[in-house]
Amino acid sequence: xxxxxKTSQLGRPRTPRLSRKAIGRAALEMFEEEESLSxxxxxxxxxxxxxxxxxxxxxxxxxxxxxxxxxxxxTPMPELPSGSLDDVIRQIFDSLRKAYTLVPALLxxxxxxxxxxxxxxxxxDQFVEVFELAGTPSHLVIPALEALDSAAIGASLDAMTxxxxxxxxxxxxxxxxxxxxxxxxxxxxxxxxxAFLADVLSAGLRxxxxxx
Amino acid sequence: xxxxxKTSQLGRPRTPRLSRKAIGRAALEMFEEEESLSxxxxxxxxxxxxxxxxxxxxxxxxxxxxxxxxxxxxTPMPELPSGSLDDVIRQIFDSLRKAYTLVPALLxxxxxxxxxxxxxxxxxDQFVEVFELAGTPSHLVIPALEALDSAAIGASLDAMTxxxxxxxxxxxxxxxxxxxxxxxxxxxxxxxxxAFLADVLSAGLRxxxxxx
DNA sequence: ACAATAAGCGAATGGCTTTCACTAAAGAAG
DNA sequence: CTTCTTTAGTGAAAGCCATTCGCTTATTGT
Numbered sequence: 001x002x003x004x005x006k007t008s009q010l011g012r013p014r015t016p017r018l019s020r021k022a023i024g025r026a027a028l029e030m031f032e033e034e035e036s037l038s039x040x041x042x043x044x045x046x047x048x049x050x051x052x053x054x055x056x057x058x059x060x061x062x063x064x065x066x067x068x069x070x071x072x073x074x075t076p077m078p079e080l081p082s083g084s085l086d087d088v089i090r091q092i093f094d095s096l097r098k099a100y101t102l103v104p105a106l107l108x109x110x111x112x113x114x115x116x117x118x119x120x121x122x123x124x125d126q127f128v129e130v131f132e133l134a135g136t137p138s139h140l141v142i143p144a145l146e147a148l149d150s151a152a153i154g155a156s157l158d159a160m161t162x163x164x165x166x167x168x169x170x171x172x173x174x175x176x177x178x179x180x181x182x183x184x185x186x187x188x189x190x191x192x193x194x195a196f197l198a199d200v201l202s203a204g205l206r207x208x209x210x211x212x
Numbered sequence: 213x214x215x216x217x218k219t220s221q222l223g224r225p226r227t228p229r230l231s232r233k234a235i236g237r238a239a240l241e242m243f244e245e246e247e248s249l250s251x252x253x254x255x256x257x258x259x260x261x262x263x264x265x266x267x268x269x270x271x272x273x274x275x276x277x278x279x280x281x282x283x284x285x286x287t288p289m290p291e292l293p294s295g296s297l298d299d300v301i302r303q304i305f306d307s308l309r310k311a312y313t314l315v316p317a318l319l320x321x322x323x324x325x326x327x328x329x330x331x332x333x334x335x336x337d338q339f340v341e342v343f344e345l346a347g348t349p350s351h352l353v354i355p356a357l358e359a360l361d362s363a364a365i366g367a368s369l370d371a372m373t374x375x376x377x378x379x380x381x382x383x384x385x386x387x388x389x390x391x392x393x394x395x396x397x398x399x400x401x402x403x404x405x406x407a408f409l410a411d412v413l414s415a416g417l418r419x420x421x422x423x424x
Numbered sequence: 425a426c427a428a429t430a431a432g433c434g435a436a437t438g439g440c441t442t443t444c445a446c447t448a449a450a451g452a453a454g
Numbered sequence: 455c456t457t458c459t460t461t462a463g464t465g466a467a468a469g470c471c472a473t474t475c476g477c478t479t480a481t482t483g484t
Contacts, residue, residue, distance in 0.1 A: 160324075
């Protein structure tokens with residue numbers, strides 16, 4: 001009987017080198033550190049060849065969905081079995097924002113595909129439950145949750161696009177006088193965008209829900 | 213003197229085949245029709261070779277910014293020299309939404325880079341002016357505009373992610389009871405997401421601005 | 425008239441995702 | 455325990471993509 005070289009990488013390994021969970025976690029890490037996902041580089045991180053992924057996953061999109069799952073699993077569900085609608089809105093928004101600001105580069109990719117990871121679905125299921133306990137009419141729960149979710153994503157991305165979402169050259173300052181002045185005003189008198197959005201969403205959602 | 217073959221594509225052409233404006237327009241068209249941007253295919257559309265773009269543009273990112281410009285130039289500025297804050301919010305939100313729903317595939321790419329196209333900057337400059345005419349404190353204009361912008365993007369993307377942002381298998385329906393029930397509730401009692409968001413933003417922004 | 429610049433092209437580079445035939449171990453069946 | 459099937463790895467290759475560079479020809483400026 002031959003003892004194969006210990007460094008041979010051929011054939012099935014004695015102990016598994018990959019799992020869907022490990023792939024999701026590594027992908028999330030990679031997004032945090034490199035702000036993008038490349039399958040060859042992910043393979044390097046995991047000490048594996050790129051083609052190996054396709055035994056666990058159908059393709060890149062699924063890896064991104066696993067990263068979403070890893071993000072949810074890392075973020076604890078806020079304690080809030082019940083509460084006022086105001087509390088519920090602020091807690092959910094804050095929970096989303098905390099998760100999203102960790103990985104801004106992932107957000108555009110998450111936006112373009114539906115949520116299918118079980119851990120993520122379970123988290124949203126809990127959010128829905130809390131909304132309903134706070135007295136939201138059922139047909140408004142999904143629209144309200146969508147509003148919170150995209151606001152959290154938008155704000156987290158804005159925070160990434162450095163300094164400002166609008167980039168004006170020095171020479172062009174006179175060309176866009178109002179925009180330039182407004183940028184200066186908020187620079188001189190900074191506004192916490194997340195707190196502002198939380199106020200806007202809380203007041204707005206409560207008004208829209210009570211009007212029903 | 214030689215008369216070169218009319219079909220020769222060598223050397224500088226007698227009349228220009230490309231321009232930044234034409235590139236932006238074609239890129240926007242491509243996003244609408246193919247939901248993605250590929251430089252080789254864009255070159256095909258314009259009857260040109262891919263390397264030619266780099267005489268007009270520094271790279272892919274700049275082409276995307278030109279597409280943003282083309283999108284703004286195609287969308288008319290709403291007539292509204294002045295108005296109540298409620299009108300202003302709804303008009304701006306509606307204008308953004310109209311533009312964004314035309315090209316959902318472009319939105320994730322726009323999110324990741326600052327606005328630098330002159331036509332877009334001018335449009336935002338006008339939005340700022342209208343906000344100020346409606347009495348918004350200057351330091352809140354930018355946060356308010358950011359909120360409208362990301363809400364419009366989020367809603368346009370949600371509308372793209374077909375049917376629902378949450379995809380639940382038939383077998384899993386019992387695993388996510390609240391989410392599933394809420395999806396059913398909104399399916400049975402449909403809610404216009406854009407109108408809902410407009411209500412939320414109008415009420416919320418006015419509250420946040422008046423509290424100041 | 426002529427030099428400098430500008431706008432095209434062709435070919436090549438290096439990156440990416442995905443597929444497929446192959447190998448060796450694990451697990452199931454008798 | 456042997457044998458068969460399934461599984462989790464590898465390696466090589468195909469077919470995309472964005473970008474660069476040297477070449478050619480026209481336009482522009484002096």
